[in-house]
Amino acid sequence: xxxxxxxxxxxxxxxxxxxxxxxxxxxxxxxxxxxxxxxxxxxxxxxxxxxxxxxxxxxxxxxxxxxxxxxxxxxxxxxxxxxxxxxxxxxxxxxxxxxxxxxxxxxxxxxxxxxxxxxxxxxxxxxxxxxxxxx
Numbered sequence: 001x002x003x004x005x006x007x008x009x010x011x012x013x014x015x016x017x018x019x020x021x022x023x024x025x026x027x028x029x030x031x032x033x034x035x036x037x038x039x040x041x042x043x044x045x046x047x048x049x050x051x052x053x054x055x056x057x058x059x060x061x062x063x064x065x066x067x068x069x070x071x072x073x074x075x076x077x078x079x080x081x082x083x084x085x086x087x088x089x090x091x092x093x094x095x096x097x098x099x100x101x102x103x104x105x106x107x108x109x110x111x112x113x114x115x116x117x118x119x120x121x122x123x124x125x126x127x128x129x130x131x132x133x134x135x
Contacts, residue, residue, distance in 0.1 A: 007044070008072065010054045011064040012122050018056045019043050021120055025089045028054070047074055067123030079114040079130035086118065086128075093118045093128075108132055 012018035022028045028045035031053060035041045040059030046052075076082040079096055086093050094117040102113045114130040 005052050007053050007055050008069075009062060009064070010056050010069055010072075010120070010124050011066045012056045012120070012124070013066040014121070015041060015043060015056055015058065017121055019045070022054065022056070025091050026086065027089070050074075067119075069124040071125060071127065073127045073129060075129050075131050077130070077132045079110055079116065079128065082128055082130075083116050091118055 010018070019030070019033065022045045023030045026047070028047050031044040031046055033041070033043045037059065040057070042055060042057040044053050044055050046054075083093060083096055096110070096114055096116050098110065098113050099115050100113045102109055102111060104111065108114075108130070110130045111132050112130070116128050117125065118128075119125050
């Protein structure tokens with residue numbers, strides 16, 4: 001039996017600000033923005049190529065303090081290109097860092113150990129890792 005992770009709830013203060021950050025600055029696809037009841041709004045966004053989406057909203061998501069989600073991780077094939085893209089989109093990102101020694105530095109010495117980091121406007125933290133060997 002396969003078990004797939006499909007949605008992660010990200011706690012935010014301002015839904016529209018977070019929606020703009022994830023869609024416009026990060027380039028996530030807006031899957032839907034629905035308000036099925038007066039006090040309920042659910043916004044689902046998906047990173048390009050991902051099988052897992054994030055949900056921001058109110059009324060139908062578990063209560064977590066905004067900014068309390070730490071350690072979300074995105075994986076890209078080319079970390080330098082991803083870093084340049086987010087920098088061009090005015091996302092404050094850290095420098096690319098090597099975390100550890102790479103036992104297999106071919107085809108790229110940054111594979112598996114190349115990371116950079118950023119936060120959304122509420123302080124939820126993200127890591128971006130390079131793994132080019134995945135199909």
